Amino acid sequence: xxKNEHQREIPMEVRERYVNFYTDFAFKKLxxxxxxxDLLMAFLNALFDGRKKINHLTYLNGEQLGRxxxxxxxIFDVYCETGDxxxxxxxxxxxxxxxxxxxxLYYSTFPIQEQAVKGNWNFRLNQVxxxxxxxxxxxxxxxxxxxxxxxxxxTKTHSIFYDKLTYIYLEMPKFRKTEAELQSNxxxxxxxxxxxCTLLERPKVLQDAVFQRFFEQAEIAGFTPEEQLNYRESQKxxxxxxxxxxxxxxxxLTEGLKQGLKKGEA
Numbered sequence: 316x317x318k319n320e321h322q323r324e325i326p327m328e329v330r331e332r333y334v335n336f337y338t339d340f341a342f343k344k345l346x347x348x349x350x351x352x353d354l355l356m357a358f359l360n361a362l363f364d365g366r367k368k369i370n371h372l373t374y375l376n377g378e379q380l381g382r383x384x385x386x387x388x389x390i391f392d393v394y395c396e397t398g399d400x401x402x403x404x405x406x407x408x409x410x411x412x413x414x415x416x417x418x419x420l421y422y423s424t425f426p427i428q429e430q431a432v433k434g435n436w437n438f439r440l441n442q443v444x445x446x447x448x449x450x451x452x453x454x455x456x457x458x459x460x461x462x463x464x465x466x467x468x469x470t471k472t473h474s475i476f477y478d479k480l481t482y483i484y485l486e487m488p489k490f491r492k493t494e495a496e497l498q499s500n501x502x503x504x505x506x507x508x509x510x511x512c513t514l515l516e517r518p519k520v521l522q523d524a525v526f527q528r529f530f531e532q533a534e535i536a537g538f539t540p541e542e543q544l545n546y547r548e549s550q551k552x553x554x555x556x557x558x559x560x561x562x563x564x565x566x567x568l569t570e571g572l573k574q575g576l577k578k579g580e581a
Contacts, residue, residue: 333533335512337450339392340549342407344532344542347393349374351532355393357525359403361501362446362483371398389422401442402426409553410560411451419445419482427480440479447484448508454486461489494518 334341346355356369363369377391393405404426408415426443454460465482468475490505497503497520507521507529517530531537538546 331512332515332535333511333530334535334546335550335553336508336533337407337409338546338549338553339407340542340546341511341533342392342448345529346405347374351528354525354529354532355395355405358504361499361504364499364501369397372396372403375402389425391422394426399441401444402430403444403446405446405448408447408449408451409556411453415447415453419447423480423482442479442481445482447482449484449486450488452486452488453484458489461486494520 334344336342336345345351346358352372352374356372359369360367373396375394375396377394378389391404392407395403395405397403404422406419406422412418423443423445427440430440454463463482463484463486465484466475467477467480485505487505487509490509492502492506494506497506503521503526506518507526511533517526521530535543535546
């Protein structure tokens with residue numbers, strides 16, 4: 316089947332105005348392209364909330380090879396470097412995985428090891444941040460604790476042992492603020508990204524120039540035919556993954572009920 320025939324099969328009438336941020340296409344278009352680098356910088360500056368100011372970003376190669384040919388490689392969603400040489404690795408995680416924390420740790424080794432220089436080196440490293448934007452919850456102990464920041468610390472004194480490696484996880488389903496409840500700039504970014512595909516108009520509270528750019532770039536009607544096709548394919552992949560996840564949950568619940576009934580009968 317030719318590309319043109321395939322494109323005709325996909326309905327081009329747009330039922331939603333803006334993209335689903337959690338699709339691979341939308342995430343990489345909005346946060347992973349040179350043209351929209353200002354959007355990513357604005358999001359990260361809101362995340363760091365004055366603790367760090369990013370004025371410059373350089374996108375790095377997202378495909379990281381091992382040190383030898385037989386090593387396993389890693390492919391990052393977005394990988395970039397600040398003007399100060401700090402590495403920021405950003406992953407969009409749509410569904411829970413059994414070892415997603417292990418994956419974060421494994422991925423962080425690449426931006427650490429690549430800082431080794433040839434010749435004499437004193438082992439000084441620049442900051443490495445691993446940011447996971449999660450469309451699921453991994454911590455059920457607190458329904459409101461959604462912004463996790465993890466560093467190496469001394470388990471006795473609880474003081475930070477090493478502050479150059481930071482893992483940040485955002486459990487997006489826990490963000491439930493309404494438009495009227497938005498306070499910080501970071502609140503606005505979380506609201507915009509989480510609710511993007513359900514909005515028909517840009518909310519009044521998101522009238523800053525950077526959000527105007529964000530919504531302009533997210534508007535499906537402004538895509539080229541090729542971009543619309545790529546987005547629809549990415550959207551289908553997202554729906555398929557969501558369906559598989561929901562089916563697995565239901566099957567697990569059904570099996571759990573069966574086991575419970577058996578124990579009850581026994």
